[in-house]
Amino acid sequence: MSTYKVTYFNGRGRGELTRLLFVAAGQKFEDERVTREEWQKLKPNMPQGTVPVLTVNGKMLPQSGAINRYLARKLDLYGKTNEEMTTNDIIMETVNDFRSKLIQAYFEQDDAKKAELSKNIKEQTIPNFVEQMENLLCENNDGSGFFVGSAITVGDLALLDVMEVVIGLILPTALDQSEKLKAHRERVSNSPRIKEWLEKRPKTDM
Ligand SMILES: N[C@@H](CCC(=O)N[C@@H](CS)C(=O)NCC(=O)O)C(=O)O
Structure with missing residues (x-):
């Protein structure tokens, strides 16, 4: 079974649609909310130095649009045709x-x-x-x-x-x-x- 972690700040912003996709599908995920201080340490380890990042089985994916499309396809929330x-x-x-x-x-x-x-x-x-x-x-x-x-x-x-x-x-x-x-x-x-x-x-x- 896949494991998922959403890394973002403690806000909705560009991260909330990703969370909503997990919620709508009833799929468990880790909701990691980083503080501005933690972010300074974390930033260099992120693929593009930005959040949101979705980590799927250890692989980090940047860019909210790509993340949301990936999940919508995966969780059957993109439409049929x-x-x-x-x-x-x-x-x-x-x-x-x-x-x-x-x-x-x-x-x-x-x-x-x-x-x-x-x-x-x-x-x-x-x-x-x-x-x-x-x-x-x-x-x-x-x-x-x-x-x-x-x-x-x-x-x-x-x-x-x-x-x-x-x-x-x-x-x-x-x-x-x-x-x-x-x-x-x-x-x-x-x-x-x-x-x-x-x-x-x-x-x-x-
Ligand atoms: N096009 C990117 C933009 C990402 C972005 O600019 N994220 C902001 C938060 S909304 C960020 O990481 N800011 C902190 C920084 O750049 O150090 C996406 O949609 O994921």
Whole structure:
């Protein structure tokens, strides 16, 4: 039996989707959370000097996108057909682009620029993203289920993960006008393993 370890900081960030994949599949994994002090010692031993790193039977894999695709394939959470996998790729890429814009605004040091970026995020970036995701959701089962097939796959988890940041930190009302996406969020977060994880995981801002 394979052994798995996820190494990341004590936050969700680029590491949480990997954890969610393990949780959704009911696959045991070691959740290694390193402090900033520990990281200085660990960094030189990492394949690319970054985290997340997934260690599978002693072999270390860097790059969150590669890790998540590897696991989605391995844990049967990627979809059944090339088209379903591509839909999940589209969601993951769109979430990455969206997340970069949120991060840019969050870390902006200039107050005036930050205010402008934040306004833009709330008035344009988030509504556009929500609309794109809702349209994509509606392509499968009229939006009443999951992004592909009839069960949770990696795209559903990627959206849940980024919306935690949006709703928790930026715009709590982000899904109020999007009935189907709101119901999707409840469906995914109430699935038993995910629900248990959301309740018991370490509480962090991001
Ligand atoms: N493209 C990489 C980026 C990895 C990355 O920049 N990770 C950050 C944490 S989110 C990191 O390792 N920072 C500490 C450092 O670079 O020393 C991925 O997606 O895994």
